[in-house]
Amino acid sequence: MIYVFVPMYAEAAPLIEKLHLKRTELFGNIQTFSNEDILLTICGTGMLNAAVSASAVLARNEAGTQDFLVSYGSCASQKKKKGLYLLHSLKDKNTERTYYPDILYQTNLEEASVLTGSGVYQKNFSFTEDLYDMEGASVFHAASFFMGPHQMLFFRFVSDDGEIQNLNNEVMKNLSAQYADTVIEILKRLPVSGKRQEEVDLSQLYPDLGCSETMKRELNKLIHYAQLEKIPWKEKITSFYDAGILPVKTKEEGKKVFYELRSFVLDE
Amino acid sequence: MSSEALSLMNSFSHVYVEKNILHHPRTERILSFFPKAEVIVIERYKDVFDRSRQNYDLQFLSQKLILAEKTGTFIYEGSKACEDFGNEWFYYCTNALNCIFNCEYCWLKGMYNSANPVIFVNLEDFFAETEKLLQQHPVYLCLSYETDLVPFENMTGMLQEWGEFTVNHPDLSIEIRTKSALEIWDRIPVNDRIIPSFTLSPDPVIERYEHKTPSLDRRLAAARQAVDQGFKVRLSFDPMFSVSNWQMIYAEMIEKTMQVLQPDNIRDINIGTFRLSKEYMRLMRKRFPDSAAVQYPYVLKDGFYQYPQEKKDRMEEYVSGVLGKYVEKEKIFRLEEK
Numbered sequence: 001m002i003y004v005f006v007p008m009y010a011e012a013a014p015l016i017e018k019l020h021l022k023r024t025e026l027f028g029n030i031q032t033f034s035n036e037d038i039l040l041t042i043c044g045t046g047m048l049n050a051a052v053s054a055s056a057v058l059a060r061n062e063a064g065t066q067d068f069l070v071s072y073g074s075c076a077s078q079k080k081k082k083g084l085y086l087l088h089s090l091k092d093k094n095t096e097r098t099y100y101p102d103i104l105y106q107t108n109l110e111e112a113s114v115l116t117g118s119g120v121y122q123k124n125f126s127f128t129e130d131l132y133d134m135e136g137a138s139v140f141h142a143a144s145f146f147m148g149p150h151q152m153l154f155f156r157f158v159s160d161d162g163e164i165q166n167l168n169n170e171v172m173k174n175l176s177a178q179y180a181d182t183v184i185e186i187l188k189r190l191p192v193s194g195k196r197q198e199e200v201d202l203s204q205l206y207p208d209l210g211c212s213e214t215m216k217r218e219l220n221k222l223i224h225y226a227q228l229e230k231i232p233w234k235e236k237i238t239s240f241y242d243a244g245i246l247p248v249k250t251k252e253e254g255k256k257v258f259y260e261l262r263s264f265v266l267d268e
Numbered sequence: 269m270s271s272e273a274l275s276l277m278n279s280f281s282h283v284y285v286e287k288n289i290l291h292h293p294r295t296e297r298i299l300s301f302f303p304k305a306e307v308i309v310i311e312r313y314k315d316v317f318d319r320s321r322q323n324y325d326l327q328f329l330s331q332k333l334i335l336a337e338k339t340g341t342f343i344y345e346g347s348k349a350c351e352d353f354g355n356e357w358f359y360y361c362t363n364a365l366n367c368i369f370n371c372e373y374c375w376l377k378g379m380y381n382s383a384n385p386v387i388f389v390n391l392e393d394f395f396a397e398t399e400k401l402l403q404q405h406p407v408y409l410c411l412s413y414e415t416d417l418v419p420f421e422n423m424t425g426m427l428q429e430w431g432e433f434t435v436n437h438p439d440l441s442i443e444i445r446t447k448s449a450l451e452i453w454d455r456i457p458v459n460d461r462i463i464p465s466f467t468l469s470p471d472p473v474i475e476r477y478e479h480k481t482p483s484l485d486r487r488l489a490a491a492r493q494a495v496d497q498g499f500k501v502r503l504s505f506d507p508m509f510s511v512s513n514w515q516m517i518y519a520e521m522i523e524k525t526m527q528v529l530q531p532d533n534i535r536d537i538n539i540g541t542f543r544l545s546k547e548y549m550r551l552m553r554k555r556f557p558d559s560a561a562v563q564y565p566y567v568l569k570d571g572f573y574q575y576p577q578e579k580k581d582r583m584e585e586y587v588s589g590v591l592g593k594y595v596e597k598e599k600i601f602r603l604e605e606k
Contacts, residue, residue: 088282088306088308089308089310098310098311098315100284100308100310100315100316100319102322102323102326102327102332103277103281103282103306103332104276104277104326104327104329104330105274105275105276105277106274106275106276106277107274111306113308144319144320144321147321148319148320148321148322148323149319149321149322150322150323150326150327151323185271186274188271189271189272189273189274190273190274191273191274218565221563221565222565224563225560225563225564225565228558228559228560228563229560262565266510266564266565266579267510267512268576268578268579
């Protein structure tokens with residue numbers, strides 16, 4: 001699942017429309033929209049709202065190693081021209097802690113740093129980062145309880161340089177619409193995790209081999225290793241059955257057969 | 269969601285640099301090797317290196333470089349799990365952490381949270397600490413311990429500097445251990461106290477477990493370059509793995525090695541089967557569930573997971589026996605025998 005967090009509905013609207021996301025049942029006061037692959041949350045403006053929404057949604061959906069988080073929204077800047085940026089560092093203005101998402105994928109977007117503050121950016125305030133927003137660092141902090149830095153991408157578009165008199169919902173929606181296609185293209189191309197080696201079901205073998213709990217654990221490890229090394233352990237087991245060695249009649253017999261199997265797999 | 273997946277960035281597309289060493293000459297030298305890299309200024313390297321929940325495998329596919337200043341301890345006492353070659357004052361230092369090679373069994377994967385390499389640029393502080401130690405006694409110092417420094421040499425020049433430092437300090441011996449095929453040995457001063465050390469494995473082991481490392485032939489070519497410069501080289505057949513036909517493939521590797529290098533050019537050899545501390549193994553088995561190198565059902569002995577004693581002895585004695593046809597027994601070191 002890709003969890004998308006956007007502070008305001010006006011910023012999210014182009015994504016919701018273009019991705020045909022459907023409004024889902026209200027979760028507390030948190031608005032979410034989804035399709036099969038994406039769950040978009042209107043996380044609210046400000047650090048607290050964003051952190052609360054992110055942690056609630058990620059916890060409720062048991063987000064984990066297979067998932068991605070995308071944070072998208074507007075920001076202010078006096079350094080960077082209007083455009084869409086991929087964030088490589090996010091500094092919390094209050095704690096001065098900086099967070100670093102892994103930059104692993106080619107997005108062809110210009111990168112930037114952001115300072116996340118609790119209040120709206122005032123023009124007379126100077127800072128060294130490229131951008132200023134009100135959610136980024138707090139979303140990272142909340143998400144890091146559930147995900148690694150390789151699972152998070154932060155996108156910001158510059159909406160203003162501190163002059164916000166003309167910045168209404170309509171303007172914000174139109175601005176966001178300019179970048180929505182780029183973000184959607186990236187969302188669609190986020191890599192799905194590779195399949196792991198399938199677990200082998202040994203439930204029939206345990207009783208046939210007279211396994212104790214300790215032997216079960218040892219057998220699991222042995223067969224897992226044999227699978228990884230492509231050692232034909234199944235053929236060996238079949239030969240035990242064909243020869244009438246399995247199922248065993250006593251635990252002693254079971255141990256003997258287990259050690260024969262072990263010798264076969266480990267070439268001992 | 270059927271579009272082609274995003275491509276990964278090239279390795280070293282990004283370089284994280286600690287703010288306090290941004291203008292260090294060695295930082296500038298290293299950054300000049302990556303003119304297109306995005307340079308991200310950071311406060312402390314641990315802010316990037318020690319993040320929680322990092323994905324080791326994925327990071328290895330697109331490694332980022334971290335440049336930092338080493339503080340605290342510079343020189344450490346050598347581990348009992350490593351061969352000291354009879355040196356009483358066995359130490360190692362960490363000019364860098366991690367490496368560009370991706371060996372499945374590497375203990376660094378149990379030690380660190382990140383696959384990104386860190387290079388400490390303040391070499392002068394390592395030299396100062398080494399000089400302090402040399403005032404007390406001779407020092408045998410392993411440089412490539414929590415890293416492989418050779419692949420970084422073109423960008424750092426650190427080994428050349430260590431070489432020159434060693435020549436000027438008669439009580440210092442250094443070992444430079446590597447799996448790299450980079451031919452740097454014409455830049456290192458030839459000296460009996462500078463020991464190029466090549467970790468060699470048979471190609472089937474390299475292909476299976478030592479990802480992104482050079483083939484045996486390429487490693488031997490680099491070792492040959494060191495020999496041609498006048499170095500006597502150390503060979504390390506460690507760790508050895510019990511792969512199928514291990515007797516044959518290890519014997520073939522030794523024969524090829526001796527043909528290329530000639531026994532007289534070999535200073536000494538250490539051999540050892542794979543072993544890993546309990547703590548690192550626990551983490552690595554969790555992190556790398558599909559790695560046969562760590563999922564083998566090793567036995568736990570004296571705090572280290574290893575092959576059962578009988579198998580370990582059989583492998584090490586066999587390889588020792590094959591080597592004994594080429595070099596004197598005194599030149600062959602086996603950790604267990606100490």
